C-alpha cells in the first residue's frame with residue numbers, strides 16, 4: 387500500500403474523468419454519481435456536442451478497465467475492455483434490479499468529511515482484497531471518516547477505526563446485479579456530508595506487514611517463532627477445486643461432470659484428495675514426529691488421525707471462520723489449491739505451499755496475502771504443479787523449517 391493515488395472526489399464537486407466518447411472534447415460536466423453495486427459511475431454531459439454518457443469512476447477493477455456507456459447501457463468502448471468486465475457491465479446496466487435491498491447503517495463515529503470504500507463484488511476474494519484497503523484510510527487519513535460498504539457475510543471483518551459501515555444484505559451471487567435501491571441509499575447518505583471521496587479500492591493491494599488481526603481478531607503466526615514453535619500445518623481443501631493425483635483422475639472427473647455424473651466421480655476424487663493430504667502428513671511426520679495438522683474447508687470432516695484437527699464443515703458461521711483463522715495463525719505453513727480461499731490462510735500463516743494448476747498461471751499470486759517483502763517472499767510462498775506428490779509437498783514443508791534459519795541469516799537487504 388505504498389502508492390497513494392488521489393481520492394476520487396464525489397462531493398462537493400466531482401472531478402474530471404476523461405474526454406467525451408463521441409467528440410473527444412474535454413469540455414465535460416459531471417452531473418452526479420451513480421452507485422448501483424460493484425460499479426460506481428459518474429454521469430456526464432458534453433458541453434461541446436451535447437451528448438450524455440456514464441463512465442466508471444477510477445476505482446478498483448475500473449482503474450485498469452473503465453467502461454463508458456450511453457445512459458441506456460450501450461458500451462461505447464467495447465474494444466478497450468476485457469470481455470469478462472464488458473459483458474458483466476452490459477448485463478448489469480441493461481437489467482437493473484428493481485428489488486428493495488436492505489442496507490444496515492452502523493455508525494461508529496460521526497464525520498462531516500468521509501471517504502467511501504466500496505468493497506461490493508460477486509467474488510469472495512475480490513471483496514476481501516478491497517476490504518484490505520480500509521486500514522490505509524484509518525491510519526493515513528484520520529481527518530476523513532472511513533465508510534465501508536460491504537456484503538453482510540463480511541460484517542465480522544469490520545476493523546476498529548471505521549467511521550461507518552453500510553452492510554448490504556445481498557449474497558455474493560446476487561451482487562452481480564445493479565440495484566437502483568443501493569444507489570438511492572448511497573445518494574441519501576452522501577447528501578448528509580460536507581465532503582465525500584471514493585477510495586481507489588485497489589483490487590490487489592500490496593499489504594506486506596499488514597496486521598490481519600485488525601480484521602479477524604486472530605493473531606497471525608509470528609515468523610520469529612518459525613523454528614521454536616512445534617510444527618503445525620493447515621491444509622485448505624475444496625471440493626470444487628481439487629488436488630488431483632494425476633491428469634487421468636482429473637480428466638475422468640471432468641468428463642463425469644460434463645456427463646452429469648458428478649455424483650459418481652465426486653466422492654471418489656474428494657476421497658483421493660484426502661488420501662493425498664494424509665500421505666503428506668505421514669511424510670512430514672517421518673522427519674518431525676510431533677508435527678500436528680489442521681484441515682479446513684467446506685466439506686465433511688473425515689480425517690481421523692492423532693494430532694489432526696479436521697475442522698471441515700458444511701455450515702459456515704463466524705465461530706467457524708474464527709476457528710479456521712486460529713488454525714492458520716498457529717501454522718508455520720498452509721497448503722492448498724489455488725483460489726480465493728487461500729487469502730485468509732496466507733494472511734495468518736507463516737508460509738504457504740500452493741498447488742497451482744497450469745490453467746491458473748495468469749492468476750498467480752492473486753490469491754495470496756503476501757506478508758513479507760523482498761527475497762523473503764520467494765522463500766515463504768512456494769508454488770507447485772497441479773499434480774504435485776505428497777513427497778514434494780512434504781519436502782517443501784521440511785525445507786521451510788530446515789533452511790529458513792540459514793536463509794534469514796544470509797538475507798541482507800541492501801539500501802540503494
Ligand SMILES: [Zn+2]
Pocket residue numbers: 406407408409410411432433434435436437
Ligand atoms: Zn462531445
